[in-house]
Amino acid sequence: xxxxxxxxxxxxxxxxxxxxxxxxxxxxxxxxxxxxxxxxxxxxxxxxxxxxxxxxxxxxxxxxxxxxxxxxxxxxxxxxxxxxxxxxxxxxxxxxxxxxxxxxxxxxxxxxxxxxxxxxxxxxxxxxxxxxxxxxxxxxxxxxxxxxxxxxxxxxxxxxxxxxxxxxxxxxxxxxxxxxxxxxxxxxxxxxxxxxxxxxxxxxxxxxxxxxxxxxxxxxxxxxxxxxxxxxxxxxxxxxxxxxxxxxxxxxxxxxxxxxxxxxxxxxxxxxxxxxxxxxxxxxxxxxxxxxxxxxxxxxxxxxxxxxxxxxxxxxxxxxxxxxxxxxxxxxxxxxxxxxxxxxxxxxxxxxxxxxxxxxxxxxxxxxxxxxxxxxxxxxxxxxxxxxxxxxxxxxxxxxxxxxxxxxxxxxxxxxxxxxxxxxxxxxxxxxxxx
Amino acid sequence: xxxxxxxxxxxxxxxxxxxxxxxxxxxxxxxxxxxxxxxxxxxxxxxxxxxxxxxxxxxxxxxxxxxxxxxxxxxxxxxxxxxxxxxxxxxxxxxxxxxxxxxxxxxxxxxxxxxxxxxxxxxxxxxxxxxxxxxxxxxxxxxxxxxxxxxxxxxxxxxxxxxxxxxxxxxxxxxxxxxxxxxxxxxxxxxxxxxxxxxxxxxxxxxxxxxxxxxxxxxxxxxxxxxxxxxxxxxxxxxxxxxxxxxxxxxxxxxxxxxxxxxxxxxxxxxxxxxxxxxxxxxxxxxxxxxxxxxxxxxxxxxxxxxxxxxxxxxxxxxxxxxxxxxxxxxxxxxxxxxxxxxxxxxxxxxxxxxxxxxxxxxxxxxxxxxxxxxxxxxxxxxxxxxxxxxxxxxxxxxxxxxxxxxxxxxxxxxxxxxxxxxxxxxxxxxxxxxxxxxxxxxxxxxxxxxxxxxxxxxxxxxxxxxxxxxxxxxxxxxxxxxxx
Numbered sequence: 001x002x003x004x005x006x007x008x009x010x011x012x013x014x015x016x017x018x019x020x021x022x023x024x025x026x027x028x029x030x031x032x033x034x035x036x037x038x039x040x041x042x043x044x045x046x047x048x049x050x051x052x053x054x055x056x057x058x059x060x061x062x063x064x065x066x067x068x069x070x071x072x073x074x075x076x077x078x079x080x081x082x083x084x085x086x087x088x089x090x091x092x093x094x095x096x097x098x099x100x101x102x103x104x105x106x107x108x109x110x111x112x113x114x115x116x117x118x119x120x121x122x123x124x125x126x127x128x129x130x131x132x133x134x135x136x137x138x139x140x141x142x143x144x145x146x147x148x149x150x151x152x153x154x155x156x157x158x159x160x161x162x163x164x165x166x167x168x169x170x171x172x173x174x175x176x177x178x179x180x181x182x183x184x185x186x187x188x189x190x191x192x193x194x195x196x197x198x199x200x201x202x203x204x205x206x207x208x209x210x211x212x213x214x215x216x217x218x219x220x221x222x223x224x225x226x227x228x229x230x231x232x233x234x235x236x237x238x239x240x241x242x243x244x245x246x247x248x249x250x251x252x253x254x255x256x257x258x259x260x261x262x263x264x265x266x267x268x269x270x271x272x273x274x275x276x277x278x279x280x281x282x283x284x285x286x287x288x289x290x291x292x293x294x295x296x297x298x299x300x301x302x303x304x305x306x307x308x309x310x311x312x313x314x315x316x317x318x319x320x321x322x323x324x325x326x327x328x329x330x331x332x333x334x335x336x337x338x339x340x341x342x343x344x345x346x347x348x349x350x351x352x353x354x355x356x357x358x359x360x361x362x363x364x365x366x367x368x369x370x371x372x373x374x375x376x377x378x379x380x381x382x383x384x385x386x387x388x389x390x391x392x393x394x395x396x397x398x399x400x401x402x403x404x405x406x407x408x409x410x411x412x413x414x415x416x417x418x419x420x421x422x423x424x425x426x427x428x429x430x431x432x433x434x435x
Numbered sequence: 436x437x438x439x440x441x442x443x444x445x446x447x448x449x450x451x452x453x454x455x456x457x458x459x460x461x462x463x464x465x466x467x468x469x470x471x472x473x474x475x476x477x478x479x480x481x482x483x484x485x486x487x488x489x490x491x492x493x494x495x496x497x498x499x500x501x502x503x504x505x506x507x508x509x510x511x512x513x514x515x516x517x518x519x520x521x522x523x524x525x526x527x528x529x530x531x532x533x534x535x536x537x538x539x540x541x542x543x544x545x546x547x548x549x550x551x552x553x554x555x556x557x558x559x560x561x562x563x564x565x566x567x568x569x570x571x572x573x574x575x576x577x578x579x580x581x582x583x584x585x586x587x588x589x590x591x592x593x594x595x596x597x598x599x600x601x602x603x604x605x606x607x608x609x610x611x612x613x614x615x616x617x618x619x620x621x622x623x624x625x626x627x628x629x630x631x632x633x634x635x636x637x638x639x640x641x642x643x644x645x646x647x648x649x650x651x652x653x654x655x656x657x658x659x660x661x662x663x664x665x666x667x668x669x670x671x672x673x674x675x676x677x678x679x680x681x682x683x684x685x686x687x688x689x690x691x692x693x694x695x696x697x698x699x700x701x702x703x704x705x706x707x708x709x710x711x712x713x714x715x716x717x718x719x720x721x722x723x724x725x726x727x728x729x730x731x732x733x734x735x736x737x738x739x740x741x742x743x744x745x746x747x748x749x750x751x752x753x754x755x756x757x758x759x760x761x762x763x764x765x766x767x768x769x770x771x772x773x774x775x776x777x778x779x780x781x782x783x784x785x786x787x788x789x790x791x792x793x794x795x796x797x798x799x800x801x802x803x804x805x806x807x808x809x810x811x812x813x814x815x816x817x818x819x820x821x822x823x824x825x826x827x828x829x830x831x832x833x834x835x836x837x838x839x840x841x842x843x844x845x846x847x848x849x850x851x852x853x854x855x856x857x858x859x860x861x862x863x864x865x866x867x868x869x870x871x872x873x874x875x876x877x878x879x880x881x882x883x884x885x886x887x888x889x890x891x892x893x894x895x896x897x898x899x900x901x902x903x904x905x906x907x908x909x910x911x912x913x914x915x916x917x918x919x920x
């Protein structure tokens with residue numbers, strides 16, 4: 001089933017028009033030694049058969065109430081998000097290179113850029129990046145370009161996988177990175193050398209803790225470094241945004257806004273900066289403008305930063321980003337509005353707090369994260385977290401992600417607005433049983 | 436697509452009424468943020484998001500979608516982008532896996548891991564490579580991953596300081612040189628020969644102990660298969676240079692020939708091009724990277740492995756370049772590509788490739804008959820690069836095509852062809868669609884030659900007409916603000 005409309009008659013007629021007789025003739029000029037290799041693939045299936053195969057695979061997974069975090073959580077997604085974002089016009093378009101026929105995607109990006117700038121308290125956001133980790137890498141590269149320095153300091157409070165991706169990207173350009181260990185659950189005060197280009201902080205941090213980062217941002221600025229903040233977009237509905245505590249660049253994982261967990265992707269990464277850093281931003285940007293008749297319209301702007309124009313001098317090689325995931329976030333925020341988004345954020349945090357208190361009652365369990373925290377928190381468990389996660393999973397619950405880098409027995413938990421009080425209690429009971 | 440309206444289409448912010456509510460999230464009752472977080476941590480004023488009811492949101496984005504064209508609405512022959520039909524069963528397949536969390540016990544995600552493992556096996560077979568990572572999130576991200584793998588390989592052999600140059604043909608996608616410099620390399624362009632293929636002699640002169648890699652697309656962006664590929668990869672290998680295959684154009688040859696057999700060491704794929712997953716208006720895509728065995732130790736972690744009957748995430752690659760993305764990649768896109776390969780099988784993949792070439796060749800012949808020129812007119816594959824009749828601009832013809840209900844080809848690329856129109860019809864378009872497109876383009880050219888003013892005024896029927904891009908670049912307005920109303 002190749003989804004090709006050609007009848008055999010048509011294929012014959014087209015080949016004939018080209019002076020050919022068989023489809024194989026289209027490849028006759030290729031080196032014969034390369035042609036028609038043995039490729040072991042399963043036999044073609046019908047649509048119905050394929051869905052059976054997929055169902056068979058899906059049956060080998062176990063879904064259940066999710067109390068896991070790491071920036072990806074089981075949040076509520078309104079039905080209209082799926083419905084609208086999967087409309088064929090949005091879903092099957094390419095990057096909007098022809099603005100007259102792409103106002104739908106372009107205006108949606110403009111709305112998205114506005115919403116992200118509002119959430120982060122910064123001036124301008126781009127059209128999206130791949131995920132939170134690569135958004136951080138791009139944000140730090142941006143800060144190094146702007147500061148013309150090659151040293152980075154990053155708090156251990158930043159997601160370990162984001163720091164790993166950052167290390168990969170920084171090694172490539174020859175920049176160095178050092179990590180400041182957390183003191184307990186929060187970033188301690190530290191000195192910033194005057195050759196440091198970027199200081200990377202997370203709020204809430206990977207352990208969920210809400211930190212007071214304004215003094216650290218000030219230290220960084222005094223040394224001439226830029227502050228790159230990793231933020232949780234849902235938390236920004238209620239918490240002081242990075243722009244208000246001194247960050248120059250805010251990045252993060254967009255999944256909590258309207259995107260399914262989907263085993264880690266696809267999601268999107270967001271990035272927002274202060275106005276003076278605008279020309280250092282990687283990726284697509286959409287600007288409002290007008291047509292010849294004075295009608296408002298939207299176009300891709302400042303493309304001179306991008307790979308298809310600047311080639312080896314581009315700010316980044318990114319081209320395809322995560323437009324449809326960002327569109328989902330846009331529709332999600334429009335559907336919930338400022339009140340709904342803040343309710344979802346508060347309900348998640350309140351649920352996490354209740355769960356924290358219940359789990360701490362279990363014997364031998366100690367807090368790693370201290371309040372205030374947002375929707376995630378870490379505990380120190382009296383037995384290996386790997387075992388706890390497995391035993392919980394066998395009871396149909398997903399929780400207790402082992403985070404050994406933060407100490408022996410450390411495990412991460414989360415809650416969302418979807419967890420009702422009875423769900424939290426059921427999870428706490430299971431947790432108690434498996435300890 | 437909706438046609439022009441007299442008034443400006445509103446922004447979602449302009450539909451907002453203070454106090455209006457849309458969808459309500461599940462609520463646990465009143466929570467006092469200051470009690471929960473401490474007063475100093477609470478935001479002073481809420482973000483200025485729109486306050487709209489649910490129906491208004493539905494209308495807004497439904498109407499907005501009607502100001503957009505996609506493969507679902509229009510023929511979309513955008514060169515090097517492979518805008519084929521995206522079967523809806525792929526969406527249905529992906530929906531079966533949305534409730535999985537990336538950190539749940541791998542024991543409870545065996546189906547997802549098995550799917551990833553099997554997909555990697557299929558992609559290895561299709562490309563002729565030995566190992567495959569599914570982590571990169573898009574084509575350019577795959578390029579970066581692949582080039583970093585090559586860099587790590589040279590570093591491991593003690594040649595990292597010496598091999599500082601990546602060679603890229605002048606017909607290459609812009610992402611290739613951008614990737615090489617992002618990976619810390621110096622980029623050198625290699626000219627194309629008069630036949631549109633890489634100038635083998637010029638390339639051989641560039642080879643040496645200072646070169647780390649060559650990035651090639653085959654068929655190249657002119658749609659031509661590099662026939663001297665075996666000679667080229669052999670010469671490169673003799674100089675210790677690694678061969679990188681940009682998979683943007685794999686659709687032309689899948690199943691018929693394999694990059695691995697041509698001598699390539701690294702391949703990236705664009706699942707959102709070749710394997711029919713939707714482009715989404717600019718992503719999310721997926722850019723798996725395959726390598727030959729000697730490069731496997733440097734792939735990003737984790738890799739999915741089979742241990743007995745269980746599938747595991749293997750983090751234990753001491754020489755790995757590290758991670759390139761959080762979690763395991765754009766998993767939902769991987770599900771779609773897996774389903775696509777199971778639907779087509781080898782027979783279907785080969786047929787899709789061959790019909791993509793047949794469609795492109797047929798369309799090329801139709802356009803040549805209409806006075807369009809094809810400067811590198813060899814045996815082109817899934818795409819070709821045409822030039823308008825003398826005196827006409829590619830941009831104007833592109834806009835005229837919008838009025839005719841078609842998405843235009845890629846224009847002004849590759850850079851080595853003036854007024855380039857790079858046309859890739861894909862295999863999912865019918866013969867009569869190609870004929871209507873050729874008619875429309877021919878007609879626009881004919882009318883444009885007779886009446887240049889008419890052509891320069893196109894498009895006439897789209898929601899907006901040509902937009903002032905100069906103004907957008909000089910005084911960009913990148914967000915809505917209430918003051919701007």
